[in-house]
Amino acid sequence: MIDDELWWDNALRGSQDKPDNLAKEAIEEHQSGKKKNKKTDITELSEKVLTGLRKALRKLVETSAANNESLVIADEDGSVKLVLAKELLPLVQNN
Numbered sequence: 001m002i003d004d005e006l007w008w009d010n011a012l013r014g015s016q017d018k019p020d021n022l023a024k025e026a027i028e029e030h031q032s033g034k035k036k037n038k039k040t041d042i043t044e045l046s047e048k049v050l051t052g053l054r055k056a057l058r059k060l061v062e063t064s065a066a067n068n069e070s071l072v073i074a075d076e077d078g079s080v081k082l083v084l085a086k087e088l089l090p091l092v093q094n095n
Contacts, residue, residue: 057092058092058093061088061089061091061092062085062092064085065084065085065086065088065089067085068084068086069084069085070082070083070084071083071085071088
């Protein structure tokens with residue numbers, strides 16, 4: 001099958017692969033016996049979603065810090081706090 005990140009990049013730009021091509025790839029994958037199980041698919045999807053969230057959070061904090069802005073966060077107890085984005089930079093740059 002096509003690389004999921006490449007597909008999403010293309011989809012966001014508006015140049016999606018034709019459904020016929022995707023169906024053809026699915027049929028070829030099935031016929032070749034390289035079919036993944038659902039648990040593997042869910043694990044891969046979860047990893048990709050978490051990676052995307054980390055990237056988005058890092059970008060949000062870096063952009064906010066560059067503009068000398070604050071962000072609203074919640075701690076483990078659910079208490080809401082206003083924190084300078086610059087204070088959060090070390091936390092997101094290590095990920």
